[in-house]
Amino acid sequence: MLAEIRIDSLGVISKASAQFHEGLTVLTGETGAGKTMVVTSLHLLSGARADAGRVRLGASRAVVEGRFTVDDVHAGAAAEVERVLEATGGEPDEDGSIIAVRTVGSDGRSRAHLGGRSVPAGVLADFSDALLTVHGQNDQLRLLRPEQQRRALDQFATDTVGPLVAKYAKLRKTWLDARNELIERTEKSRELAQEADRLKFGLNEIENVAPQPGEDLAIVVEVRRLGDLDSLREAAVGAQGALLGASADMQAASDADGALDLLGTARSRIESSDDPALSALGPRLDEAISVVTDVSAELTSYLSDLPSDPNALDSLLTRQAELKQLTRKYAADVDGVLAWMDKASERLSKIDVSADALAELTKRVDEGALAAAAAAAKLTAARVKAAAKLAKAVSTELGGLAMGKARLEVEVREIPAGPQDSAPLTVDGRELHAGSSGTDEVEFRLSAHSGAQSLPINKSASGGELSRVMLALEVVLAANEQGVTMVFDEVDAGVGGRAAVEIGRRLARLARTHQVIVVTHLPQVAAFANTHLVVDKSDNGRGIVNSGVRTLTDEERVKELARMLAGLDDTETGRAHAEELLALASADRSA
Secondary structure (H helix, E strand, O other), X not given: OEEEEEEEEEOOEEEEEEEOXXXXXXXXXOOOOOHHHHHHHHHHXXXXXXXXXXXXXXXXXXXXEEEEOOOOOOHHHHHHHHHHHHHHOOOOXXXXXXXXXXXXXXXXXXXXXXXXXXXXXXXXXXXXXXOEEXXXXXXXXXOOOHHHHHHHHHHHOHHHHHHHHHHHHHHHHHHHHHHHHHHHHHHOHHHHHHHHHHHHHHHHHHHHHOOOOOHHHHHHHHHHHHHOHHHHHHHHHHHHHHHHOOOOOOOOOOOOOOHHHHHHHHHHHHHOOOOHHHHOOHHHHHHHHHHHXXXXXXXXXXXXXXXXXXXXXXXHHHHHHHHHHHHHHOOOOHHHHHHHHHHHHHHHHHOOOOHHHHHHHHHHHHHHHHHHHHHHHHHHHHHHHHHHHHHHHHHHHHHOOOOOOOEEEEEEEEOEOOOOOOOEEEEOOEEEEOEOOEOEEEEEEEEOOOOOOOEEHHHHOOHHHHHHHHHHHHHHHHOOOOOOEEEEEOOOOOOOHHHHHHHHHHHHHHXXXXXXXXXXXXXXXXXXXXXXXXXXXXXXXXXXXXXXXXEOOHHHHHHHHHHHOXXXXXXXXXXXXXXXXXXXXXHHHHO
C-alpha cells in the first residue's frame, strides 16, 4: 500500500508530505488549495506523462516521492513488484519499503527512479499497476466511450473472457495474414511472376558457384600465402637444416652439424662424466633434444603441405573472380550472398502463383476464417453471460448509493460489416466486422427508475447519477483489480444529501479490504474517514500562494467538517452538525 508521499514544487505546493494508513483516508481543502496536485503526484508516480506546466513558478523542477509497502498485499501483487525490482536492479529500503521518485524539470524533461535505480517512466507504470489504481474525473469520462465499456466488461470477467480474447486475436491474425497473401498473389500475379523469375535466376547463379561460408576471406589468405610460396619454402628448409644439419634436400651443401647433432654430442659428454652436478644437466638436454625433434617433424609436415601444383594460384584467382561476381550482385561478402539466398528461397516459396499454390492458400484462408469465426462466437457468448452478471452487480451497488430503483444494463451487440469493411467475418451466417478484440461492441445503458426506458448512460444520467454509476462500477471492478490502493478524485462531484452519505458509507465498506484515498468536497463523505488530511493554502502577502498537507486531530476534524457545511466552522450549529455526521459515520463503521 501507499505509506507516504512527499511533494516538492508541484503547482501551488512548495513542500508537503503526508502519511497514509490502512482504511479510508480523505483529503479535503478549499477550492484552489492544491488537492488536485496530490492526485497529480500519484499520476506521476504511476508513470503518467509529465507536464512542465505543473512545475511551481520559479522552481527548476518538481519532485514527487512515494514510499510503498508490500507486507499486506496479495501474492500476485507482491510477485509482480518483485519481478519489476529484479528486472531493474532496484532494492527495497532498510525497512522493506520501496521508494519511487519522479522528477519533472521546468524544461519538460522527466526522470524516474525506483528502489534507488534510474528507470524509464514506463517501469513506474508496471510497478504501480500492482499497488495503485487512480480513479479521477477524466476516468469517468473515458468510461462513457464504447471501447472503454468493452474493456470494463472484459476486466470484470478477465478469467473467462481474457483467454478467449487472446485466442481470437491469434486466429484473426493467422486468417488475415493468409487472406492478404492470397489477395497479393491474385491481384499481382504478373509482377509476382516476374519477381519469381528474377529470384530463380539469382538462386541458380549462386547454386552453380556453390560458395561456402567465409570462403572469400579464406581465399584471400591462401592467395597471399601462395604468392610468398618460395620464401616460405626457403625459410622452412633453412630452419630444418639448422636443426638437422646438411642434407640432400638443401639448396646449398654445408659440412656444419645441425643443432640436433650438437645437442647429442653435448649429452654424450655429460653422460661420460662422473660429476653429479654435471650429470644433473642430462635430463634437461634430453628435453631440448625432444623439442628440437618435434619442431623438425613439424617443419617436415609444413613443407609437405605446401602446394606443389604450379597452377594452384591460378585456380584460386579464378575461384576468387567467380565469388566476386556474386558479391557485386547480391551482397558485400559471401556470407551476405548466402543470407540473400536464404531470404530469396523463402520469398520464392510465398509468391508461387501456380493454380495448385493458389488453391492451397485459398483453403488456408477458408479454414482460418472458420476458426476465427468460431472463436468470435465463443467470445461473444462469454461476454453476454458476463454482461448479465456485471449489470446485476452494479445495479446492486446503485441500490446502496440512493439509486435503488435504477438498473444498469450491459448490452453486447454484434457489429455488422459495413460497405467499406475490407475484411468481414462470417459468423453463423452473418457478416460481421472483425475488430481486433472481437466482433461485438458493448454499451452501458441506465434505467433511472422502474418503468423508465433504458438509455446510454451518457444520455440518461445526470452529473450526480453518472458519478454514482461510475463509483458503483469501479467498486465492482475493484474485486478484479491488481492494485491494493484505490484513489478517487472527487468521484462524488454533483452529489449531495442522502446520496452523499451513501457514497461515504460505500467507500468506508470498500476500505475494509482496500486502502482507499478520496479527494472530496462533501462533509458527508469526509465523515466516514479513518484518517482526515487537509490541504491548507496560505499567502505570504506578496502574492505568492503556498499549500501544505497535514493530518487533522479529532477537534480539527469537527472544525473542517463544519467549514465544509456551507462555511459554518465558527458557529455552534455548524459544529453540532459536524459532530452529528461523525457520530453517524462512527456508528456505521462499528456496525
